């Protein structure tokens with residue numbers, strides 16, 4: 001596995017220097033060296049995509065379309081699926097919301113990141129389930145009662161790191177004539193996200209979370225809704241033909257939703273990351289998750305946030321409540337005194353995080369008031385056991 005570009009040592013308040021423990025990878029991951037190299041290699045040839053003749057444009061157009069193919073392979077896209085480059089996961093899910101056929105309801109659970117809660121026009125919300133099995137049963141029950149065109153679920157929670165039963169949910173959705181979209185923003189950096197294997201109809205993810213921080217994301221999946229909808233942005237590239245009186249024939253395929261000059265470097269960066277992450281297994285990360293959770297369990301003032309049972313499968317994300325500390329001040333002290341970067345807050349999943357904070361606090365001390373924010377440690381490539389141990393020592 002290629003290395004990560006890291007900032008090296010940072011200076012602490014007491015004058016010591018330590019290597020920075022980046023435990024905020026779920027928010028934005030550092031850059032893979034192969035990604036930076038792929039971008040640097042292309043830069044001397046940087047030119048227009050789909051819009052010119054000459055060596056630069058030919059090369060850039062080729063690289064952009066090759067990036068699309070690499071991403072399609074990475075995602076196990078089926079023949080006929082479309083891969084659209086977007087800005088990020090939020091943009092990808094907003095695009096999907098625009099192409100859902102008029103009047104079709106979209107079902108989500110109240111456990112989603114706001115990017116997968118807010119874009120939908122007509123929605124059916126289900127309570128956050130307490131286990132993967134409950135999620136599947138609740139979906140089946142809901143779809144028996146209510147007709148939906150799309151079910152949109154996270155593949156791995158950005159709050160708890162818990163992995164959702166996407167394949168089983170896709171099976172249920174399909175039985176009731178609905179499609180299934182996967183928000184893979186947090187799974188894609190850690191495990192394969194394969195449309196065919198998962199049986200999902202759409203997948204969205206962000207480049208900056210798969211170690212490719214150049215401003216691009218992806219929506220991939222069934223072409224028919226994408227081709228039937230109005231273009232996401234009206235403009236050049238999306239238009240196949242415009243008359244003198246501004247009558248327009250729109251393009252089909254990815255071009256329909258990629259109007260304007262595309263983010264070539266973002267696409268090339270994502271493709272380089274996909275090549276690197278394809279098929280990667282991350283046993284070291286699983287060991288770090290277990291080590292961190294075991295260490296947190298020993299701290300009397302700390303309790304992890306979880307929706308499912310303690311044995312549920314997780315990616316490298318662990319959020320926790322810390323009693324008796326202001327979360328913001330705690331994060332500042334972790335940074336300035338220990339060289340550790342974490343995230344505090346409600347992680348753009350307000351309903352879920354508030355509820356889990358209250359539950360975690362009650363498990364620790366039923367009479368205590370829940371903190372207003374949680375602390376999240378998230379990790380992946382470049383994280384070491386020493387980083388985890390430093391966090392545990394600091395919290396202790």
Ligand code: PMP
Nearest residue numbers: 088089090113115158185186206
């Ligand atoms: N979904 C999940 C599960 C996420 O964790 C995030 C980012 N925190 C998003 C969607 C949105 O991603 P982006 O900010 O890259 O659009």
